Amino acid sequence: QSALTQPASVSGSPGQSITISCTGTSSDVGTYNFVSWYQQHPGKAPKLMISDVSNRPSGVSNRFSGSKSGNTASLTISGLQAEDEADYYCSSYTSSKTGVFGTGTKVTVL
Amino acid sequence: EVQLWESGGGLVQPGGSLRLSCAASGFSFSNYAMSWVRQAPGKGLEWVSVISGRGDNAYYADSVKGRFTISRDNSKNTLYLQMNSLRAEDTAVYYCAKEHDRQNDYWGQGTLVTVSS
Numbered sequence: 001q002s003a004l005t006q007p008a009s010v011s012g013s014p015g016q017s018i019t020i021s022c023t024g025t026s027s028d029v030g031t032y033n034f035v036s037w038y039q040q041h042p043g044k045a046p047k048l049m050i051s052d053v054s055n056r057p058s059g060v061s062n063r064f065s066g067s068k069s070g071n072t073a074s075l076t077i078s079g080l081q082a083e084d085e086a087d088y089y090c091s092s093y094t095s096s097k098t099g100v101f102g103t104g105t106k107v108t109v110l
Numbered sequence: 111e112v113q114l115w116e117s118g119g120g121l122v123q124p125g126g127s128l129r130l131s132c133a134a135s136g137f138s139f140s141n142y143a144m145s146w147v148r149q150a151p152g153k154g155l156e157w158v159s160v161i162s163g164r165g166d167n168a169y170y171a172d173s174v175k176g177r178f179t180i181s182r183d184n185s186k187n188t189l190y191l192q193m194n195s196l197r198a199e200d201t202a203v204y205y206c207a208k209e210h211d212r213q214n215d216y217w218g219q220g221t222l223v224t225v226s227s
Contacts, residue, residue, distance in 0.1 A: 045220060
């Protein structure tokens, strides 16, 4: 149950696009499309931003998009805004019928 | 509106026990699996456990297996986490979360568990 690997930090200027990677294995990301992304602001609970690799829940801005290739999933935030500054975590279902989260990425809006 | 409210956190000595509760409302509780996820101070999210809607299947992270027990009372719309043999490294905010297709779509605000002498 090793954590999925994410970059520790990603930054961008307002209006730019950034992409966060999430690398797992063939026992999780590589096999299942139960890959989700969560946004967490300081002191707050996580919020689901993307489910099933690329689906946006109702109410989530269309500036957020997800994709997957092999063992790596990605979250792209386009038109970066100040309110997007937060921690982001990926997650996947695993072959052990458990879940696993990524190491987390701090997004900074310059 | 889906609402999840955790309770039962607090300060406990190493080796001690604690039971967390999560009261749910706004959805058909028994139709959904429920999870516990924790976050140590200043650290990332860690998946802890999941239980099926009927309560007949449960799975655990290796770090808590044999010490923690997840359960639910569908008549009370409440999820539980019994934590025994607590260690300093179990110190964290514990979140309960509703599952939909093996992903957590709603989260509670969390309850802090501190294991310290």
